[in-house]
Structure formats: structure tokens, C-alpha cells
Amino acid sequence: MNTQGSNGRHKRVLAKRLAVANVSINLLVTVVITAWMLLGSYRSEVNATRQRLDEIGRTIVPALVGSLWQVNAHEIDDRLDEIGNIPGVDYVRLQSHEELHQRGRPDAHPRVIRTYSLIYSDHQHFDLGTLTVEFGWSPVRQKLQHQAIEIGIATLSLTFFGTLALLLLVQARMTRSLEIMSSYLRMLRVEYLDIPLILPKSKWNRPPDEIDQMAGSINRMREYLAENVAARIRHEAELQSHHEKLEALVRERTAALEEKTRELELQSHTFEKMANTDALTGTCSRRFFIEVSEHVIARCARSKTPLAMLLLDVDHFKSINDVHGHAVGDQVLVGLASTCQAGLREIDLLGRLGGEEFGLLLPEVKMSDALVIAERLRSTLASLAIRIPREDEVRFTVSIGLCMLSDGSDTYETLMAHADSALYGAKEGGRNRVCVFDTTTLMAAR
Numbered sequence: 001m002n003t004q005g006s007n008g009r010h011k012r013v014l015a016k017r018l019a020v021a022n023v024s025i026n027l028l029v030t031v032v033i034t035a036w037m038l039l040g041s042y043r044s045e046v047n048a049t050r051q052r053l054d055e056i057g058r059t060i061v062p063a064l065v066g067s068l069w070q071v072n073a074h075e076i077d078d079r080l081d082e083i084g085n086i087p088g089v090d091y092v093r094l095q096s097h098e099e100l101h102q103r104g105r106p107d108a109h110p111r112v113i114r115t116y117s118l119i120y121s122d123h124q125h126f127d128l129g130t131l132t133v134e135f136g137w138s139p140v141r142q143k144l145q146h147q148a149i150e151i152g153i154a155t156l157s158l159t160f161f162g163t164l165a166l167l168l169l170v171q172a173r174m175t176r177s178l179e180i181m182s183s184y185l186r187m188l189r190v191e192y193l194d195i196p197l198i199l200p201k202s203k204w205n206r207p208p209d210e211i212d213q214m215a216g217s218i219n220r221m222r223e224y225l226a227e228n229v230a231a232r233i234r235h236e237a238e239l240q241s242h243h244e245k246l247e248a249l250v251r252e253r254t255a256a257l258e259e260k261t262r263e264l265e266l267q268s269h270t271f272e273k274m275a276n277t278d279a280l281t282g283t284c285s286r287r288f289f290i291e292v293s294e295h296v297i298a299r300c301a302r303s304k305t306p307l308a309m310l311l312l313d314v315d316h317f318k319s320i321n322d323v324h325g326h327a328v329g330d331q332v333l334v335g336l337a338s339t340c341q342a343g344l345r346e347i348d349l350l351g352r353l354g355g356e357e358f359g360l361l362l363p364e365v366k367m368s369d370a371l372v373i374a375e376r377l378r379s380t381l382a383s384l385a386i387r388i389p390r391e392d393e394v395r396f397t398v399s400i401g402l403c404m405l406s407d408g409s410d411t412y413e414t415l416m417a418h419a420d421s422a423l424y425g426a427k428e429g430g431r432n433r434v435c436v437f438d439t440t441t442l443m444a445a446r
């Protein structure tokens with residue numbers, strides 16, 4: 001990560017602001033100091049002027065009074081010249097009786113004026129006139145101006161070099177460090193969190209300052225962020241691992257569930273098949289035969305399609321059981337069912353209704369065809385030989401009751417009652433025969 005770059009737009013703004021502030025403060029301080037120093041100079045100048053005036057009063061004025069008393073014009077002029085030559089004296093005025101002596105020119109606004117009374121004392125006081133001495137502004141002004149210029153130049157030089165030094169110091173320490181820190185924070189990314197912020201080392205072995213503290217805080221924040229990111233990555237990895245384990249578990253459980261469902265479906269299918277199939281003969285169970293018959297009968301009744309119902313019953317089956325055993329009886333039933341089944345169409349339905357009694361539903365078959373089918377069945381079964389171990393074979397006959405769907409109101413129960421009635425007729429008629437149900441008469445086929 002490059003932390004040496006800087007944002008050009010804000011380059012050294014801080015240093016410039018500091019320089020402007022420093023120059024402004026220095027100028028203000030310069031003005032105040034200059035004013036204060038000039039005031040001090042002015043005061044000391046005033047004191048010096050007063051001391052000179054006192055000196056004039058002590059030395060020259062008594063000599064002047066003596067010259068005036070002696071009326072020594074030459075000496076008077078010398079004294080006045082002496083006063084007029086004192087630095088700073090602009091104007092000297094001697095008013096003695098009618099005479100006026102002047103040196104220099106009076107100022108409209110003199111700086112300091114002092115008037116001396118010229119009195120000669122010799123047991124008596126004689127008033128000889130007044131002496132006025134004026135100190136003007138020009139020498140003091142010049143002096144103060146020079147002083148102001150000197151102070152100004154010195155202070156400005158100090159300001160310039162001080163500001164320059166400050167700028168260099170700020171640039172070397174603050175601006176550069178702040179630029180590096182700013183650049184570091186701008187470039188900071190999750191992948192760079194292991195790179196610490198390093199400020200350029202100072203040549204001098206100085207104690208840590210606020211910039212070092214800030215850099216330390218940034219590094220602590222970076223470490224804290226790095227720890228947090230590492231913890232987050234760790235947690236995400238753990239979460240991912242848990243997620244994968246969970247998904248594997250769900251897949252495993254789903255597979256087990258699907259397997260179980262398949263097993264249950266298979267079982268259910270088997271149970272359904274078992275429930276719908278007669279265990280011994282493989283034909284429809286009574287319940288399934290009734291259920292399907294009800295639908296077929298209703299459909300044929302609606303569409304006025306012919307339908308025949310046959311009820312088959314093995315003749316003297318009890319004797320077969322009694323003579324040959326129950327197992328042989330079972331063999332007879334199996335043989336009957338498979339023989340019947342072999343000659344049926346897809347839409348025909350054979351069901352074992354109980355014991356040795358079977359129902360046979362023949363949709364879309366008219367009476368004449370139904371009779372043919374019933375007779376053929378009876379005949380085929382009568383000639384069927386059931387192979388048994390000891391007696392070689394067993395033969396049997398069946399009685400068949402036949403009825404037709406007569407009108408739209410017929411149901412399974414009515415058809416079954418009719419077929420049963422016909423079967424009863426067949427049994428009564430001597431067995432091994434087909435009987436057709438008729439509402440008025442029972443007609444035997446043979």
C-alpha cells in the first residue's frame with residue numbers, strides 16, 4: 001500500500017493557514033510593541049526635555065538675569081544663542097520691558113513650552129522680563145520615525161524568518177505526517193490491514209508528540225479492525241462448515257426419508273394390491289369387486305350400455321373338501337379362477353365374493369353373448385381336471401346365475417340380488433347349469 005501520496009487539492013493548506021496566522025499575529029504584535037516602545041521613547045524624550053529646561057533654569061537663566069541687570073547686550077545675545085543652540089529648542093523669546101529678543105521661529109503647536117520669570121534679587125526684587133523657551137516636534141518625530149522603522153524592520157525580519165522556520169517545521173513534522181496518515185487511511189482496505197502505518201523517523205531523539213499519538217491510535221484501530229475481520233472470517237468459515245454439515249445431514253435425512261417413502265409406497269401398493277386381490281385365487285377381492293362394479297354399473301346405466309353380471313358357485317364344494325381335503329378344495333378354487341380369467345377381456349372383472357362363490361362382470365355384452373360366455377365357462381369348468389397327488393384328479397361343476405342391466409336405476413345390489421336369484425334357480429334346477437334372471441320367470445339355459 002502506497003502511503004506516500006497526497007491529495008493535491010489540499011496540499012499544505014494547514015501550513016499556509018499557520019503562516020498567515022503567524023504573520024498576522026506577528027504584525028499585530030509588531031504594531032503593539034512598536035507603539036509601546038515609541039510611547040516609552042516619547043516619555044523619556046519629554047523627561048529629557050524637562051531636564052534640559054530645568055538645566056536652562058539653573059545655569060543660563062541666572063546668567064541672563066545678570067546680563068540684563070548689567071544691560072550687557074552682547075552677553076544677552078550670547079545667552080539667547082546658547083539657549084537657541086540647545087538641540088530640540090525651536091524658539092526662544094525674551095521680553096524685557098520694551099525690548100523683544102527672539103531666536104528661531106514659533107510653532108503653532110509646540111511640544112513643550114516653559115516661561116521663566118527674570119527677576120533680579122538684591123535686598124529687593126526687580127522684574128526684568130520673561131524668557132519663553134519652546135521645544136518643537138521635528139527632532140522627536142524624526143527620532144521616533146527612525147526608531148519605528150528600525151523596530152518594524154527588525155520585527156518583520158523576525159516574522160519572516162520565524163514564519164519560514166515555522167513553515168519548515170510544520171512541513172517537516174505535521175504536514176508530511178498528516179499527508180501520510182490521510183493517504184494511509186484513504187488506501188486502507190481489508191486486505192491491507194496487516195500493514196502498519198509508519199511515519200518517517202525523526203533525526204532527533206525527541207519524545208512522542210500528538211502526531212505519534214494519532215499514528216498510534218490509527219494503528220490500534222487497524223489492529224482492532226484486523227482482529228474483527230479475522231474473527232468474522234473465522235465465524236463465516238465455521239458457519240459455512242456448519243452449513244455444509246447441515247446440508248449433508250439434510251441430504252442424508254432426505255435420502256433416508258425418500259427411501260422410507262418409497263418403501264411405504266411399495267408397502268402401501270402391496271397392501272392395496274393385497275386388499276384388492278383375493279389371496280388364494282388372485283382374482284379381485286370382494287371389496288374391490290364391489291367397488292369397481294358400482295362404478296362400471298353406474299357408467300353403463302348412464303350410457304345405456306348393456307352389461308351382464310354372472311354369479312358362479314361350485315356345486316357340492318363341501319363334499320370336495322370333505323372327501324379330498326381342504327387343500328384340494330383350494331386347488332379347485334384356484335383352477336376355477338385361472339380358467340375363468342383366461343377367457344376374459346381386459347374390461348371384464350372377476351372377483352371372489354366368498355367361499356366358493358365368484359362374481360363376473362361383463363360390460364358392453366348383450367344378453368345373447370352373455371349367455372354364450374356363461375355357458376362356455378360352465379362347460380369348460382365341467383371338463384377341467386384338477387391334478388391331485390393321490391387320486392390323480394378331481395373334477396367339479398359350477399352353477400351360474402346371470403342377470404342383465406335392465407334400466408338406469410339398477411345398482412350393484414339389485415344386480416347381485418338378481419344374479420343370486422338366478423343362481424338359486426340354477427341350483428334348484430339341478431346344478432351344473434346357467435340360469436338367467438327374469439322378473440317374471442326364471443329361464444334355465446339348459
Ligand SMILES: Nc1nc2c(ncn2[C@@H]2O[C@H](COP(=O)(O)OP(=O)(O)OP(=O)(O)O)[C@@H](O)[C@H]2O)c(=O)[nH]1
Pocket residue numbers: 280313314315316317318319321325326327328329330333354355356427431
Ligand atoms: N377348501 C376351501 N373350502 C372353503 C373355502 N371357503 C369355504 N369353503 C367351504 O365351502 C363349503 C361350502 O359349502 P356349502 O355352502 O354347503 O355349499 P356346497 O357344498 O357347495 O353346496 P351347494 O352350493 O349347495 O352345491 C363349506 O364346507 C366351506 O367350509 C375355502 O377358501 N377353501
